[in-house]
Amino acid sequence: MNPIVSKKWLLARLYEPDLVIVDCRFELTSPESGREAYAESHIPGAVYLDLKEDLSAPVTVHGGRHPLPDPAMLTQRLGRAGISNNTRVVAYDDQGGMNASRLWWLLHWLGHDNVYVMDEGFSTWKDSGYPVTAEQRITVPASFQFTPRPEMLANMQQVRQSLDDPNVLLVDSRDAERYAGLQEPIDAKAGHIPGAINRSWKQVLNEAGAWKSNDQLKEQFASVIAAIDSGREVIIYCGSGVSACPNVLALYRLGYKQVKLYAGSWSDWISYEENPVATGDE
Structure with a gap:
């Protein structure tokens, strides 16, 4: 579904x-x-x-x-x-x-x-006139048993090792200005992880703020999909591991469930002084 x-x-x-x-x-x-x-x-x-x-x-x-x-x-x-x-x-x-x-x-x-x-x-x-309320639901606690999927994750060490690996594609989900290092309103350093391409998460939405169609998403992620289809691993990141999730979801919707999230993302990457930083476009 x-x-x-x-x-x-x-x-x-x-x-x-x-x-x-x-x-x-x-x-x-x-x-x-x-x-x-x-x-x-x-x-x-x-x-x-x-x-x-x-x-x-x-x-x-x-x-x-x-x-x-x-x-x-x-x-x-x-x-x-x-x-x-x-x-x-x-x-x-x-x-x-x-x-x-x-x-x-x-x-x-x-x-x-x-x-x-x-x-x-x-x-x-x-x-749209749909029902809303201020009344808060009385919640009956439930039991949730988890079975983590480590294959969905990439950590900092894996990302660092991928910098010179042609079989890995890094995708930066932030706005183009932050990716290029032209501005950084949140984190301590500006720029992006070397080798990453930019696909802003906001581009999964159309002008009305609704999710784009599958065909539109396929066009937007064409180079990412081509990388996956050629056998490359794709790791997606953003500023803190939140705004990368719509990009992961978009690719999942298109049938590409093997993409990984770098959960710590840019704010984790720059917390290690030795990690390189790139600016401009790639």
Whole structure:
């Protein structure tokens, strides 16, 4: 099934008992705003998972700005949200699917495939006259057993070893200006990992803010798909392992499930002083 579902699809299944809807709204510049927005208004029955507090580990010297959470701790949090191995999960946000895709990726990493991202986001849902509420769901805790898929991950050492490897393609998911090192509003160093090409995650969306069609995505990722088809390994990264997830999801949607996420991403890469940095285009 397509991992991107429409708001009409979700509306038709809103009260099905095996469905858990997860509100993933989060703003990097205002970390509390997502939880506050959820408290004010959300899709009926939705629970809230916070990118920083629930879907990331505490920040340390290495690991990036949103370190990968410990699987055991994450599964406890998912269980408290009512998510079990038999649950269908639909995630949404108001950030173009960026944060919802993080939850989608995390659940797949833990071995749970029945998870989807709602297209267009909460504002479109609300503006379309679909039901919203401030009432918070009474959650019945569930048991979630995880089976991590290490093949979905790349760590810093693997990325470093790939720098001179023609069989590996690195894909940077940040905006072109950050990739080129022309500006860096968040991290301590500007630029990109040497050899990486740039495919901004925002390009998975059309001008209306909805996900592009498969044909459009195939055109956008043509060089990446060609690399995969030729047997090359593809590792995708961004600033902190969050905005790379829509690119991973887009390729997964096209049938390319073997791409890896460098979870620590650029903010982890530059935490090692010896790691090289490139600027400009490649």
